[in-house]
Amino acid sequence: MTESRTWARNLAYAAHEVRHPQTLAELSDVVRTAPRVRALGTRHSFNDVADTTGTHVVLDRLDDGRAPxxxxxxxxxxxxxxxxxxxxxxxxxxxxxxxxxxxxxxxxxxxxxxxxxxxxxxxxxxxxxxxxxxxxxxxxxxxxxxxxxxxxxxxxxxxxxxxxxxxxxxxxxxxxxxYAVRQNVYLGLGWDTLAASFDAVTASATSVSLFTRWGDGGVDQVWQKQAVGRSDAPAPEEYLGARAAVSAMHPLPGVDAAACTAQLGVPGPWNERLPHFRLDHTPSNGEELQSEFLLPRRHAVAAIEAMRGLAPVIRPLLQVTEIRTVAADRLWMSTANADAAGADGVVGFHFTWNPAQAEVEAVLPRIERALAPFDARPHWGKVFTEDVRDVVGRYPRFGDFRALAERYDPAGRFRGGYVEAMLG
Known part of the structure; x- marks a missing residue:
C-alpha cells in the first residue's frame, strides 16, 4: 500500500499504488491492465475528486518523444x-x-x-x-x-x-x-461602494480580486492586474475611497509578501503578474483548506449580502475570502458554463480556511444554503458538503456528459471518489 495525500494533507488517497510511466507504451500498459486507474496531478485538490481504489498514474516523468x-x-x-x-x-x-x-x-x-x-x-x-x-x-x-x-x-x-x-x-x-502587466493594490473599499459599483470595480482592470474577512469595514484589499497595453495611465493614489498600498501586500493580513508577485505598479511579464504567488516560492503544505462557490454574476451583490450575514460563523475559521469574476464558456461541466450561468459569466467566492476539517464541514452547509437561491455551484476540487445529485442537477449537459463517460469508459475503470458518486 502506497500512501499519497492531497497537497494540504487533509485526505489520504485510497490508491494501492502510484505509477510514474516514462513512455506512452508504459502508460498504455498500466491503463489496459489496472482494474482501476486515475491520473493524479499536483494534488492541489481538497477532496476525493481524483481518488481511486486502484492505480494512480502521475505524468511528471512521461516523455512522448516531443518537446514538453x-x-x-x-x-x-x-x-x-x-x-x-x-x-x-x-x-x-x-x-x-x-x-x-x-x-x-x-x-x-x-x-x-x-x-x-x-x-x-x-x-x-x-x-x-x-x-x-x-x-x-x-x-x-x-x-x-x-x-x-x-x-x-x-x-x-x-x-x-x-x-x-x-x-x-x-x-x-x-x-x-x-504582453506586460502591472499590479496595484488598494486598501479599504466600503461595502456600500462595492454594492453600488460592483460591475465598475470588476471591470477596472484585466484581472481584479477582492480580498475580505467579512468585517464591517468592507473589502480589505482590491488587487488590480492591468495589461499595460490596454491602459498606460498611471494608477491613482485612491480608488473609490480605497487608498493605494505603499508596500507589497499578502492576501492574508500580517503575512510577509515575499511569496507574492510584484506589485506597486511595476510592469512585468504576464506570467509574473497574473498569478498572486511566485513560481519560485513553494506554497505552504497543510496550513489551509479551501472551498469555492461560483454563481451567475447577476447575483453578485445579493450573494455578498448573504455572506455578510454569515460573518459571525465564517470569521472564526476563515483566513481570507477572495471574490473574483470569470467569463462564460461553452464547456459542459465548467462552473462558468453559459447555459447554466448565463452569458455574463460567474462570480466566485473562494474561502481559504484554517486547517480544521470537521469545523469547516460543519459551517459549509450554512454557506451552501445561503447561496442556493443564486444557483451556486462548488468548485470540483474544493471542500463542499452538498449532495452530489443537487450539484450535478445544476449542469444542463450532465446527461450528455454521463453518456460521454460511459462511451469512453464503459467498464467505469476511470471512476473513483467523487466521480464514482457522480456517475455510479
Missing amino acids: VEVDRAAMTASVAAGLRYGEVSLALHAEGVALGAMASLPHISVAGAVATATHGSGDAEANLAAAVAGLEIMTDDGEHRLLGRDHPDLPGAVVSLGALGVVTRVLLDVVPT
Whole structure:
C-alpha cells in the first residue's frame, strides 16, 4: 500500500499504488491492465475528486518523444505535456513571445489537473483555464492514444472531464502575443461602494480580486492586474475611497509578501503578474483548506449580502475570502458554463480556511444554503458538503456528459471518489 495525500494533507488517497510511466507504451500498459486507474496531478485538490481504489498514474516523468512545450506561431497554439505545471509552461511560452490570456492564483498547479476541474483566474473578459483548450490527447481504457481536435464533437464535454474519460497526456492551448502587466493594490473599499459599483470595480482592470474577512469595514484589499497595453495611465493614489498600498501586500493580513508577485505598479511579464504567488516560492503544505462557490454574476451583490450575514460563523475559521469574476464558456461541466450561468459569466467566492476539517464541514452547509437561491455551484476540487445529485442537477449537459463517460469508459475503470458518486 502506497500512501499519497492531497497537497494540504487533509485526505489520504485510497490508491494501492502510484505509477510514474516514462513512455506512452508504459502508460498504455498500466491503463489496459489496472482494474482501476486515475491520473493524479499536483494534488492541489481538497477532496476525493481524483481518488481511486486502484492505480494512480502521475505524468511528471512521461516523455512522448516531443518537446514538453511546442509552439505553433502560425496557428497561435501551444502543445503542452499534461503533467507540466502552469508556471513552467508560462516560462516556455514567454520565451517564445506568446502568452496565455489567464493564469490561476497559483502557478504550481498542473495543466491537465487544472483544466479537468475548471480552475480559473479572474477577469470579466477572461474565461477559465479550460476555455483556452483547443485539443486534447487522451489515453482511453483500451490503451489507445486518441486525439480530440478543436472541431471534434466530444471536445466540449471532454475538456472539463474530472478525469472520467481517460488519462490526458497532452493539451493544445490557444495562445496570444506576449504582453506586460502591472499590479496595484488598494486598501479599504466600503461595502456600500462595492454594492453600488460592483460591475465598475470588476471591470477596472484585466484581472481584479477582492480580498475580505467579512468585517464591517468592507473589502480589505482590491488587487488590480492591468495589461499595460490596454491602459498606460498611471494608477491613482485612491480608488473609490480605497487608498493605494505603499508596500507589497499578502492576501492574508500580517503575512510577509515575499511569496507574492510584484506589485506597486511595476510592469512585468504576464506570467509574473497574473498569478498572486511566485513560481519560485513553494506554497505552504497543510496550513489551509479551501472551498469555492461560483454563481451567475447577476447575483453578485445579493450573494455578498448573504455572506455578510454569515460573518459571525465564517470569521472564526476563515483566513481570507477572495471574490473574483470569470467569463462564460461553452464547456459542459465548467462552473462558468453559459447555459447554466448565463452569458455574463460567474462570480466566485473562494474561502481559504484554517486547517480544521470537521469545523469547516460543519459551517459549509450554512454557506451552501445561503447561496442556493443564486444557483451556486462548488468548485470540483474544493471542500463542499452538498449532495452530489443537487450539484450535478445544476449542469444542463450532465446527461450528455454521463453518456460521454460511459462511451469512453464503459467498464467505469476511470471512476473513483467523487466521480464514482457522480456517475455510479
